[in-house]
Amino acid sequence: MTETRTAAEEVGTTRSALLEARDLHVEFASRGRRARAVDGVNLAIGEGEIVALVGESGCGKTTLARTLLGLERPTSGEVRYDGAGLGYTTKALRAYRRQVQLVLQDPTGSLNPRHTVYEAVAEGPRIHGLADERDIVATALSRAGLRPPERFFQRYPHELSGGQRQRVVIAGALALNPKVLVADEPVASLDASVRGEILALLLKLRAELGLSALVVTHDLGLAWNIADRVAVMYLGRIVESGPVEQVLTAPRHPYTQALLSVLPESPERIVLTGEPPDPTRIPGGCRFHARCQVLASGKAAEAGVDGRCRSQLLDILPAVPDAQAACHYAETVS
Template sequence: MSLLEARDLHVEFSSRGRRARAVDGVNLQVGEGEIVALVGESGCGKTTLARTLLGLERPTSGSVLYGGAPLSYSSRALKAYRREVQLVLQDPTGSLNPRHTVYEAVAEGPRIHGMPDEEERVASALSRAGLRPPERFLHSYPHELSGGQRQRVVIAGALALDPRVLVADEPVASLDASVRGEILALMLRLRDELGLSALVVTHDLGLAWNIADRVAVMYLGRIVESGPVEQILKSPSHPYTQALLSVLPESPSPVVLGGEPPDPTRIPHGCRFHPRCQVLAAGTAAGAGVDGRCRSQLLPVLSSSADSQVACHYAGARRR
């Protein structure tokens, strides 16, 4: 069952007199007890999509659905929604007030929502986040903790509200490699023990491989490939996904993308990836007879199906 869903979602901003289509037609679902990785390089729109799913940005068109019902943007409805859909930020140091103890940081959410049994709730959240015994950390300040411990405090702050969904924006990007595995293992344990769902926003396909059930690859405001994580990462169909995977250490030959990074105010005709596409540049798309379509023919917006999907003229020609 779909718990959190983007349906034909568009988010636009005005930038220096031009219109930036940050999210330009996205269908995406996060099911109950499911971890979905949203992957793409900086500027592709994934953080804007995550903020819109959290109700922090209002869509230009389309809708966000939670439990099958469209999200309401009244203050009361958003307050109730954000208790159940919680954000975990990239930088735990910036997320925590240096003047607040761990207890105060974790208790802030329950106080805002008027939840009972504050002390028990804080201790339980810290314990579930792997800070045991919780009494050891209650009166500590952020500067007295390691980076991994600070990230656990941020996660505990979310858990204190008993959410159903976590939206984690680059949750381990600021951590040492030795600590990243611990935080990823924690998120998997929370999924298994509490039934939590999660949308994990990342530029790292290696992280997606280790934690996600499904992966959605985003480029210039749209999902260009999606499906079960093993299928997409073992046999990627889209040239952009192939390029992202090629930078992993085990890849035999990295793909260096040419052209300019994506600009949401200047979306090209045809396939939006074609100015940087290594398959088109190498003449392989021409050999398949699709190079003209790559440059001029729009691709359909992918559905929110859990099956493997790709928005690519060349991949479509190979499958036929």
């Protein structure tokens, strides 16, 4: 795994938090019950830091990302940016979205086919009433790797390759000169040959502009190649987090171990039984215990924690830079 890593520099533990989730809960009504999509999350993204948020589909990572963007309001807890709590007035959100921008996974779906590249990138600056629109669009396209930018101004999305369309989406985010990008599966729809280019672009933007980023993905290989830290989410909570190299070379939580086992270089494939539980019916004890291979194998019983796994709630992990895991068994072997 270490041979394939092209990731960024190690992050110091003193880096100040720029974007934070503090004890964040987000619930939705579902068939007469409450679905706990985000069920107590602490997460901090430092200045110039890339954090990967990983987990299966339905684990709550997209809801968490939308809440960090101000697109969902938390049921409790708060989002903080640059030390201040996020306000939800139209004026406050307008100012906030100049600082924190979304990059969607599907450039074809997020670009209007009737709009030229220029119009797509100029949309944000127009909404915010920024002067020098043409210069802003040209600079954003250049930073996104579309050069010379004027050559792309009058082109339409269908005239571009998938990688070029994704660069246009990134340019649209860059046009507002944000401090943080929230990238939801930014390379999922791209060919393997193009993925590396987009990941390299994100790293270049961090190096040149000091951008921070939250990269939402189900792909731990992507996390390895781009992130400074990784947070693994399961059923609404972060169950393991820490420096990417530490977590992905020595995972402590059984769920992280299972996710890593699907990578080609993994010596053993771990097949989880069943599907993630319904977020309206989160089980007691460890929320992963019904699918946990450590509990099923008898190792948890040997360590004397099987009863705790089934009945004792785990603490919500704090937002700290050090490696940590919410797992009764991991506590006995650490």
